[in-house]
Amino acid sequence: MSDSLQSNYREQQYDHFNRVLLAIAFFVLLTLILISQLFRLQILSGQTLFHRSLDNQFTFASLQSQRGQILDRHGEVLAKNIPQFHLDLFVESRARARRALDDLRKRIEIDPKSLSMIERRLDKARAQDTLRIISRLSSDQLRHIYHENLHLSPLKVTPEFIRSYPCGEPCGNVTGYVLARKLDKDAKSDNPNILASYSGADGVEKSYDEVLSGKPGVVQLQRDAKGKILQTLSNIPAQNGADIILTIDARLQRIVADKMKGKRGAVVINNPSNGEIIALYSAPSYDPNAFLDPSLSSALKTYLTSPEKPLFNRALSGQFPPASTVKPFLALYALEEKLISPQFHIHDSGYFRYKDTANVYRNWNRAGHGRVDVQKAIILSNDTFFYHLALKLGIDTMSHVYDRYGFGSSTGIDLPGEKLGLLPTRSWKKARGQSWLIGDTIITGIGQGSLLVTPIQLAYANAIFAARGDAFIPHVVQSVKYPSHKTDTELINPTRTGSLSYRHWQYITKAMEKVIVYGTGNRFGRLNKPFAAKTGTAQLIKNSGRTHHIKKLSDHSWFMGFFVKEHPDFAITVLAENDNNAIFVAREIINAYQQLTSV
Amino acid sequence: MYHILIQSQHDSGTQHMLSTSKLGNQEHVSLNTLLCVYIVIGMLLLTSASEGNHYMVIKQGVHALLAVGILFAVQRMSCEHLQKVAFIAYLATIALLILVLLIGHTGKGAQRWLDLRFIRFEPSEIMKVILPVTLASCVQNQELPLSPLALLQNLLLVLLPFMLIAKQPDLGTATIIATIGIFTLIMAGLPFKLIRYGITAFVVMSPVSWTLLHEYQKKRIMTLLMPRQDVSGSGYHIMQSKIAIGSGGFFGKGWFYGTQSHLQFLPEHNTDFIFALLAEEFGFFGCCVLFALFLWILIKCFSYSMQAQNHFTRLACAGISFAFGICTFINVAMVTGLIPVVGIPLPLISYGGTTMLITLLGFGIINACRSQSRLFDS
Numbered sequence: 001m002s003d004s005l006q007s008n009y010r011e012q013q014y015d016h017f018n019r020v021l022l023a024i025a026f027f028v029l030l031t032l033i034l035i036s037q038l039f040r041l042q043i044l045s046g047q048t049l050f051h052r053s054l055d056n057q058f059t060f061a062s063l064q065s066q067r068g069q070i071l072d073r074h075g076e077v078l079a080k081n082i083p084q085f086h087l088d089l090f091v092e093s094r095a096r097a098r099r100a101l102d103d104l105r106k107r108i109e110i111d112p113k114s115l116s117m118i119e120r121r122l123d124k125a126r127a128q129d130t131l132r133i134i135s136r137l138s139s140d141q142l143r144h145i146y147h148e149n150l151h152l153s154p155l156k157v158t159p160e161f162i163r164s165y166p167c168g169e170p171c172g173n174v175t176g177y178v179l180a181r182k183l184d185k186d187a188k189s190d191n192p193n194i195l196a197s198y199s200g201a202d203g204v205e206k207s208y209d210e211v212l213s214g215k216p217g218v219v220q221l222q223r224d225a226k227g228k229i230l231q232t233l234s235n236i237p238a239q240n241g242a243d244i245i246l247t248i249d250a251r252l253q254r255i256v257a258d259k260m261k262g263k264r265g266a267v268v269i270n271n272p273s274n275g276e277i278i279a280l281y282s283a284p285s286y287d288p289n290a291f292l293d294p295s296l297s298s299a300l301k302t303y304l305t306s307p308e309k310p311l312f313n314r315a316l317s318g319q320f321p322p323a324s325t326v327k328p329f330l331a332l333y334a335l336e337e338k339l340i341s342p343q344f345h346i347h348d349s350g351y352f353r354y355k356d357t358a359n360v361y362r363n364w365n366r367a368g369h370g371r372v373d374v375q376k377a378i379i380l381s382n383d384t385f386f387y388h389l390a391l392k393l394g395i396d397t398m399s400h401v402y403d404r405y406g407f408g409s410s411t412g413i414d415l416p417g418e419k420l421g422l423l424p425t426r427s428w429k430k431a432r433g434q435s436w437l438i439g440d441t442i443i444t445g446i447g448q449g450s451l452l453v454t455p456i457q458l459a460y461a462n463a464i465f466a467a468r469g470d471a472f473i474p475h476v477v478q479s480v481k482y483p484s485h486k487t488d489t490e491l492i493n494p495t496r497t498g499s500l501s502y503r504h505w506q507y508i509t510k511a512m513e514k515v516i517v518y519g520t521g522n523r524f525g526r527l528n529k530p531f532a533a534k535t536g537t538a539q540l541i542k543n544s545g546r547t548h549h550i551k552k553l554s555d556h557s558w559f560m561g562f563f564v565k566e567h568p569d570f571a572i573t574v575l576a577e578n579d580n581n582a583i584f585v586a587r588e589i590i591n592a593y594q595q596l597t598s599v
Numbered sequence: 600m601y602h603i604l605i606q607s608q609h610d611s612g613t614q615h616m617l618s619t620s621k622l623g624n625q626e627h628v629s630l631n632t633l634l635c636v637y638i639v640i641g642m643l644l645l646t647s648a649s650e651g652n653h654y655m656v657i658k659q660g661v662h663a664l665l666a667v668g669i670l671f672a673v674q675r676m677s678c679e680h681l682q683k684v685a686f687i688a689y690l691a692t693i694a695l696l697i698l699v700l701l702i703g704h705t706g707k708g709a710q711r712w713l714d715l716r717f718i719r720f721e722p723s724e725i726m727k728v729i730l731p732v733t734l735a736s737c738v739q740n741q742e743l744p745l746s747p748l749a750l751l752q753n754l755l756l757v758l759l760p761f762m763l764i765a766k767q768p769d770l771g772t773a774t775i776i777a778t779i780g781i782f783t784l785i786m787a788g789l790p791f792k793l794i795r796y797g798i799t800a801f802v803v804m805s806p807v808s809w810t811l812l813h814e815y816q817k818k819r820i821m822t823l824l825m826p827r828q829d830v831s832g833s834g835y836h837i838m839q840s841k842i843a844i845g846s847g848g849f850f851g852k853g854w855f856y857g858t859q860s861h862l863q864f865l866p867e868h869n870t871d872f873i874f875a876l877l878a879e880e881f882g883f884f885g886c887c888v889l890f891a892l893f894l895w896i897l898i899k900c901f902s903y904s905m906q907a908q909n910h911f912t913r914l915a916c917a918g919i920s921f922a923f924g925i926c927t928f929i930n931v932a933m934v935t936g937l938i939p940v941v942g943i944p945l946p947l948i949s950y951g952g953t954t955m956l957i958t959l960l961g962f963g964i965i966n967a968c969r970s971q972s973r974l975f976d977s
Contacts, residue, residue, distance in 0.1 A: 034890065053879075
């Protein structure tokens with residue numbers, strides 16, 4: 001009995017000994033698992049996680065650099081920055097943010113539509129995110145917020161400079177607009193300390209984006225998990241952008257906008273003596289504020305969807321046949337190169353027939369103009385004369401003439417989106433697998449056919465003609481005013497000089513002066529100063545030899561003119577799409593402008 | 600029974616065990632010294648974690664002094680006395696658990712359970728030590744190997760607190776308590792065959808039963824397993840904890856220089872996640888030192904279980920040691936992201952009075968058991 005008990009006891013003690021050993025082994029194993037996990041975290045990914053801990057506590061804030069202002073030639077502000085304030089909510093945890101939001105709703109009015117959006121965003125928010133509760137606080141709201149102490153954690157009032165365009169719609173085509181964007185690396189971040197910088201999307205804002213935007217500064221901040229800023233560690237100050245002074249006259253822009261109301265088309269007013277653009281307008285235009293001000297979002301929607309395409313800058317990108325406006329250029333060249341003499345004349349019976357073929361090219365006046373010389377051809381815009389001249393010149397010479405006036409190539413204007421138009425040549429047509437026909441030559445002589453120009457190109461050609469061959473690259477920026485420099489940095493205007501024979505130039509110009517007296521532009525009426533002009537009617541496919549055409553739409557009308565002076569300073573080019581009133585628009589603009597300048 | 604124990608002293612078969620126990624008599628570092636070092640380390644970490652909140656450090660210091668007092672009081676008690684008290688303590692704790700449930704139901708509803716730390720915490724913490732002692736005292740009075748009836752009786756003792764705590768609901772703590780109970784029964788000589796069957800059945804059944812559950816039931820179980828965290832929020836916390844640990848590197852950022860904890864990125868950095876603070880400020884090296892100390896304490900306690908002369912002392916030592924060990928492991932595994940977040944504090948280190956008192960009470964019992972064995976040795 002005692003023996004069995006004893007052996008039983010010994011057995012049990014031995015068994016227990018083994019089991020405890022197993023338990024010890026089990027815990028040693030568990031500890032090794034923990035140590036291996038710690039080794040993995042601390043030794044293997046120690047560096048990475050150390051950087052993660054730095055990322056946690058250090059954050060970068062960008063210091064918004066002030067974008068430069070845009071001023072017109074008289075110092076009127078066309079684009080500036082106005083301070084705005086937003087109400088932001090820091091998300092420490094979703095539950096806390098939700099409580100704070102509920103509390104906030106009782107104390108300040110939040111638009112129910114934006115509230116539901118905020119709530120949706122809150123559902124997706126992660127800790128450390130920031131939600132914008134109200135953007136663009138009104139001064140009343142701002143006062144209310146500070147009065148109720150709503151600017152305290154977790155809420156925050158974030159100041160921001162917003163781009164604003166006081167001139168609005170009339171200057172939209174020139175100033176362009178900006179879009180708020182974040183740098184790529186910050187794009188996903190909701191950090192309110194990283195302010196959006198603007199990038200120019202059109203107009204001067206785009207072409208001079210770098211000059212205007214300056215360089216944003218950077219601050220490194222240390223923060224805690226609640227987003228409280230503990231200290232500023234380093235600071236690279238922001239460099240403000242430069243101000244830009246335009247050659248544009250905002251008053252004239254407004255006049256043009258007013259006269260072009262309800263029309264489609266483009267107006268360019270430039271100074272032939274130095275290439276300055278005084279006014280540039282594409283109708284319909286747009287208000288650049290719509291891209292930044294949420295309250296104008298309905299206008300923005302119209303801009304994006306309207307069939308009239310307000311965002312399309314017709315002055316730079318619209319391509320149209322120049323039509324009869326090219327006639328003075330060809331006539332002058334022909335006289336200059338002695339291909340015709342001032343005495344050269346034809347008899348116009350209303351049409352032109354090429355070498356007894358069936359191809360008949362009609363004058364716009366079916367009755368014909370009888371005996372027509374160069375001056376009469378320009379005054380009455382006689383087509384038959386220019387069919388003859390076209391044959392005398394030939395396509396190669398005509399292409400050369402058009403090229404001298406800048407057709408088919410960029411004018412070099414300092415605005416984005418310029419189209420090149422189309423200057424047809426033999427080789428161009430050959431490249432398209434067709435051979436040049438005599439008919440092509442004939443209609444190119446009246447600015448029809450494949451020839452296409454943009455309004456700015458025609459304005460440039462008009463200016464070259466007005467300046468007797470001196471070509472100045474058209475530009476809208478007069479000078480750039482850097483914040484670090486005391487004086488304005490003037491821009492140099494590169495010139496391309498040519499010379500047009502003075503005598504023949506005057507001969508043609510005299511004819512152009514008569515255009516508005518008793519020629520095709522007689523509806524324009526007299527002016528008290530010598531004014532040379534030429535009209536044009538860009539036919540819609542009708543005369544291009546194709547059968548189908550759109551009868552409902554009327555032709556585009558062109559008007560180009562300039563004050564004849566030793567140093568011409570005012571040239572105007574007007575295009576009215578599907579409208580024959582370009583001439584009236586031009587007259588009204590000139591009237592208003594003369595009133596303005598005489599006061 | 601008593602004469603058997605006396606006889607065993609002269610038994611040559613247990614010679615190797617006696618030699619270990621003799622070695623234990625002459626041990627250079629006592630368990631109490633190790634525990635004090637461990638507690639001091641905890642206090643140092645808490646000083647850093649408290650961020651100048653001296654009240655918190657002093658309070659924990661008072662807790663520690665109280666707990667050491669309890670340790671010394673308990674280690675003077677005789678094992679026979681402890682054995683008798685155990686079952687009464689068990690019943691009292693069960694009563695507390697029921698009370699907790701009642702208050703919970705009449706109170707602010709189930710949601711408050713997850714937030715009300717005090718009420719949820721206390722009785723289940725006590726159970727971590729009381730359960731192995733009670734089981735040990737039961738087994739002491741039973742024949743070994745355990746008869747099926749006795750086994751069933753013991754299992755009921757485990758099941759009762761499990762059910763009560765799971766109902767709170769805190770499946771995590773309930774599971775840990777059940778594990779402690781089952782471990783104690785295994786130590787009581789549960790046949791390995793039965794253990795194998797049990798494990799196999801569990802492993803086979805759990806994925807099958809998991810797939811049978813509905814999505815909302817799974818979610819509910821996940822919430823039960825992780826009472827303190829909402830499932831979506833815990834990912835962020837565990838990531839921050841991992842960043843804290845990893846950023847410590849080999850030697851750490853230095854005492855008081857942990858950015859993750861001091862800038863509040865680390866959640867619960869003075870209670871459940873205090874280990875991450877240790878890892879951040881003292882690095883891999885500091886963690887290894889703590890683990891060495893931990894294993895030293897654990898192996899010492901287990902060796903006391905080996906040297907013990909009766910079932911009660913063996914099982915009480917083993918069970919309490921296991922409770923200490925498993926809680927430490929689960930806490931660290933949770934903080935290092937090995938297992939999902941379960942609200943288990945790090946014994947003797949985390950801020951909190953109850954755990955400190957109860958853990959040292961347990962070590963007091965272990966000391967009492969050991970002095971019993973030493974009595975027999977001399």
